[in-house]
Amino acid sequence: MKTQNNNLNTQSPNTWCPGCGNFGILNAFKQAIDEIIKNGTKKEQIVVVGDIGCNSKIADYLNLNSIIGLHGRSVATAEGIKLAKKGLKVFVFIGDGAGLDEGVSHLVHAAKRNSNIKVILHNNRLFALTTGQFTAVSPKGLKSVSTPFGAIEEPINPLKLMLASDAGFIARGYSAKIEHLKNLILSADKHDGFAFIEVLQPCVSFFNNIQFYNERIYEIENNKNESEIKALELINEWDYADATKIPVGIIFKKQRPVFEEEAYKLIGK
Amino acid sequence: MKKQKIPKEYSIIIGGAAGQGSRKAGLIIAKLFNKLGYQIYIYEDYQSLIRGGHNFSQITATEGGLANKKEKIDFLLAMDKQAIEKHKSKLKKDGFLFFNSDKIEEKGIGISADKIVKELNGLPVMANIALIAGLAKGIGISWNILETILREDLPKEVEKNLSVAKKSYSIVETVIKIEKIKHSESELMTGNEATALGLKAGGLDIYFAYPMTPASSILHYFASKQKETGIIAIQSENEIAVASEAIGAAYAGKRSAVGTSGGGFALMTETISLSAQAEVPFMAINSQRMGPATGVPTYGAQSDLLFTLNPGHGDFEKFVVAPANGEESFYWSGKLLNLAWKYQTPAILLTDKDVSEGTFSVSKNIFKKIKKEKELVWLGKGEYKRYEITKNGLSPLAYPGNSEAVVKVNSYEHNQFGISEEVDKQVIKAMQDKRLAKFELMKKEADTLDVIKIFGNKNSKTILVAWGSTVLAAKEVAERLGIKMVQPIMLSPFPKKQITKAFSGAKKIICVETNATGQMTQLLRANGFKIDKSILRYDAQLFSTEELQAKLKKEI
Numbered sequence: 001m002k003t004q005n006n007n008l009n010t011q012s013p014n015t016w017c018p019g020c021g022n023f024g025i026l027n028a029f030k031q032a033i034d035e036i037i038k039n040g041t042k043k044e045q046i047v048v049v050g051d052i053g054c055n056s057k058i059a060d061y062l063n064l065n066s067i068i069g070l071h072g073r074s075v076a077t078a079e080g081i082k083l084a085k086k087g088l089k090v091f092v093f094i095g096d097g098a099g100l101d102e103g104v105s106h107l108v109h110a111a112k113r114n115s116n117i118k119v120i121l122h123n124n125r126l127f128a129l130t131t132g133q134f135t136a137v138s139p140k141g142l143k144s145v146s147t148p149f150g151a152i153e154e155p156i157n158p159l160k161l162m163l164a165s166d167a168g169f170i171a172r173g174y175s176a177k178i179e180h181l182k183n184l185i186l187s188a189d190k191h192d193g194f195a196f197i198e199v200l201q202p203c204v205s206f207f208n209n210i211q212f213y214n215e216r217i218y219e220i221e222n223n224k225n226e227s228e229i230k231a232l233e234l235i236n237e238w239d240y241a242d243a244t245k246i247p248v249g250i251i252f253k254k255q256r257p258v259f260e261e262e263a264y265k266l267i268g269k
Numbered sequence: 270m271k272k273q274k275i276p277k278e279y280s281i282i283i284g285g286a287a288g289q290g291s292r293k294a295g296l297i298i299a300k301l302f303n304k305l306g307y308q309i310y311i312y313e314d315y316q317s318l319i320r321g322g323h324n325f326s327q328i329t330a331t332e333g334g335l336a337n338k339k340e341k342i343d344f345l346l347a348m349d350k351q352a353i354e355k356h357k358s359k360l361k362k363d364g365f366l367f368f369n370s371d372k373i374e375e376k377g378i379g380i381s382a383d384k385i386v387k388e389l390n391g392l393p394v395m396a397n398i399a400l401i402a403g404l405a406k407g408i409g410i411s412w413n414i415l416e417t418i419l420r421e422d423l424p425k426e427v428e429k430n431l432s433v434a435k436k437s438y439s440i441v442e443t444v445i446k447i448e449k450i451k452h453s454e455s456e457l458m459t460g461n462e463a464t465a466l467g468l469k470a471g472g473l474d475i476y477f478a479y480p481m482t483p484a485s486s487i488l489h490y491f492a493s494k495q496k497e498t499g500i501i502a503i504q505s506e507n508e509i510a511v512a513s514e515a516i517g518a519a520y521a522g523k524r525s526a527v528g529t530s531g532g533g534f535a536l537m538t539e540t541i542s543l544s545a546q547a548e549v550p551f552m553a554i555n556s557q558r559m560g561p562a563t564g565v566p567t568y569g570a571q572s573d574l575l576f577t578l579n580p581g582h583g584d585f586e587k588f589v590v591a592p593a594n595g596e597e598s599f600y601w602s603g604k605l606l607n608l609a610w611k612y613q614t615p616a617i618l619l620t621d622k623d624v625s626e627g628t629f630s631v632s633k634n635i636f637k638k639i640k641k642e643k644e645l646v647w648l649g650k651g652e653y654k655r656y657e658i659t660k661n662g663l664s665p666l667a668y669p670g671n672s673e674a675v676v677k678v679n680s681y682e683h684n685q686f687g688i689s690e691e692v693d694k695q696v697i698k699a700m701q702d703k704r705l706a707k708f709e710l711m712k713k714e715a716d717t718l719d720v721i722k723i724f725g726n727k728n729s730k731t732i733l734v735a736w737g738s739t740v741l742a743a744k745e746v747a748e749r750l751g752i753k754m755v756q757p758i759m760l761s762p763f764p765k766k767q768i769t770k771a772f773s774g775a776k777k778i779i780c781v782e783t784n785a786t787g788q789m790t791q792l793l794r795a796n797g798f799k800i801d802k803s804i805l806r807y808d809a810q811l812f813s814t815e816e817l818q819a820k821l822k823k824e825i
Contacts, residue, residue: 012688047669060688065669067520067678070543076510080517109506266495
């Protein structure tokens with residue numbers, strides 16, 4: 001029997017803007033996958049689920065099983081895959097517009113039911129591919145093509161949303177910290193259950209906040225990650241407006257019964 | 270003219286407030302008649318409420334043909350006063366009224382149901398058992414048959430129920446003797462149960478749904494039978510999630526299906542478009558209820574035909590089939606599941622409330638007719654291309670976990686490997702051509718199946734067209750009037766060849782359906798057929814044979 005070539009690259013031309021934060025995420029993910037394969041997972045057992053948006057082009061750039069579906073629905077699609085074949089490792093790449101606007105209900109319910117999928121949310125805090133409209137995580141006052149006088153809504157805090165939804169693994173990474181992000185992905189993979197990684201990702205074309213992030217982002221140390229109160233303190237350090245410090249790392253971790261295991265028990269498997 | 274033998278037929282209504290168990294009682298009565306060899310249809314009438322209101326089941330037991338709802342009834346079982354008020358006028362002159370004499374003062378066969386239950390320390394709901402037993406005795410059904418069916422159908426408090434039944438049975442006098450007739454063995458089941466069994470026979474692995482009347486009982490069926498069927502049943506946060514999960518499961522290599530009604534189906538339409546573009550099989554049951562919007566949620570209509578034929582944006586073909594009874598629900602749900610996987614495309618069973626929730630006699634022979642048919646799978650030669658260009662448009666399937674294949678599926682237009690393509694016009698056109706070739710194949714397949722049915726006088730120049738639940742009454746009326754009846758079953762791909770043949774030589778074509786705009790008439794006209802008259806009913810009720818016959822007589 002033939003085996004798969006472990007090269008993760010495809011022939012697809014990359015259409016991301018030069019300097020886009022997505023490159024950092026792609027590199028961190030490739031490094032994580034290399035390690036996951038090195039540790040014994042077969043490449044064919046890995047599935048990438050893309051959404052719609054710049055972020056989701058990642059599926060085209062990876063020589064892995066993949067499905068690009070509908071805008072906002074990648075989390076639900078991934079749940080269907082995992083339920084069908086629970087031996088697969090399912091990674092979802094979704095943007096803030098898809099995850100927190102169009103498809104926010106799926107994110108909440110996937111966390112609540114503890115589906116064993118890994119969601120990597122590229123957070124550039126606006127719709128980029130559609131030329132820069134505000135999203136649920138855009139800061140109040142953001143001037144965009146759809147909010148020319150500044151956004152009048154307060155942003156949602158995705159980490160707080162995930163904590164309230166009982167997500168068992170909540171982390172934040174930064175696209176410029178590739179090694180750190182790779183380790184977050186590996187930790188999410190090891191976690192048995194739903195995992196959510198928000199990746200702060202500057203959009204060089206429409207919301208270039210590289211300097212803002214570089215000055216504020218710090219890595220969390222000595223966090224046992226098990227206390228909801230401690231998690232909430234970390235989450236509250238930044239409300240997606242201005243702040244002096246923005247923590248990255250594993251914010252919260254808790255083991256809960258896994259949805260797919262429970263579902264298979266009902267059919268006696 | 271030789272007088273046609275009129276088949277023996279009985280119609281029974283049992284009615285009461287929601288919570289009094291009239292539905293269960295109706296099913297038990299139907300089983301009594303089924304045991305005597307009769308063909309059954311139960312019409313269920315209830316409202317969108319939990320307690321109170323007025324629910325009734327109308328059982329038709331007929332010697333031959335498709336049983337259907339009748340205007341006049343032979344037996345009325347009244348559990349409360351409302352049942353008398355609403356249904357007494359339907360009772361034939363020689364009909365019999367059975368009633369709970371502790372709640373109602375009337376002439377007829379009074380049964381002191383509440384008192385019997387109280388004396389035997391039963392639960393108030395057991396009053397319906399007292400009425401059933403009274404009817405059984407009244408129509409001369411043996412105690413043995415009644416006991417057998419009660420034991421089969423009452424999982425809880427069997428002995429107490431039986432003592433209530435026995436007491437009532439001993440009091441009532443036999444007023445008429447219903448004859449036993451010979452008939453092939455059949456099982457009673459709702460259209461939705463038959464649909465579930467069809468899906469199971471077609472190899473279903475996972476059923477996804479969000480509750481919506483009148484499709485919910487498919488979810489309930491699968492949820493309650495997970496261990497014995499091995500089929501996983503999942504209720505998700507909304508119909509969009511449901512449809513997306515079904516796509517995910519199908520991509521991963523499992524057979525999935527979803528079920529809903531018009532409103533939920535509307536939410537699934539983007540996913541139907543995805544199924545067509547990504548060539549991931551998608552099987553949906555759309556059980557119509559009266560719309561638009563929330564409409565009349567627990568009553569039927571056939572007003573989603575044109576919508577169901579055209580869900581989702583873009584150019585694509587899909588299978589749409591409308592069954593009219595339990596056997597067709599079984600056969601076509603299984604067949605469509607196989608077809609969806611064979612052609613990697615959406616398939617929709619378009620049923621309606623009175624087929625979904627109606628109870629039918631289903632011949633046991635039908636169960637052998639559906640088996641899981643293996644889909645076209647990749648044999649592992651060369652490099653795997655999910656969207657390989659082939660002559661007939663079908664690209665072999667491989668699933669994640671296959672060590673030799675990288676399986677890339679895409680909602681964007683894509684190249685043969687499944688990688689997004691927005692620039693290369695040749696690739697874009699080639700992919701659309703590939704799918705168009707597949708659609709031609711689907712049309713050819715449709716030509717090989719029994720996608721229409723013809724009843725009545727096959728030589729008649731007058732043709733009655735009916736589909737879905739309307740077939741129940743239309744078939745009988747056509748037979749009575751000696752005209753031809755045509756039932757289109759597959760509605761997409763449209764069976765133009767078969768219908769052209771069925772319509773040839775016709776002088777007058779009349780289309781009957783339960784919607785306000787004549788959607789089947791529109792569909793036939795769009796396909797070039799001349800329809801002379803459209804008979805419509807749109808008060809959320811089925812046509813009765815009496816009414817339809819009267820209306821048709823004026824036209825022919």
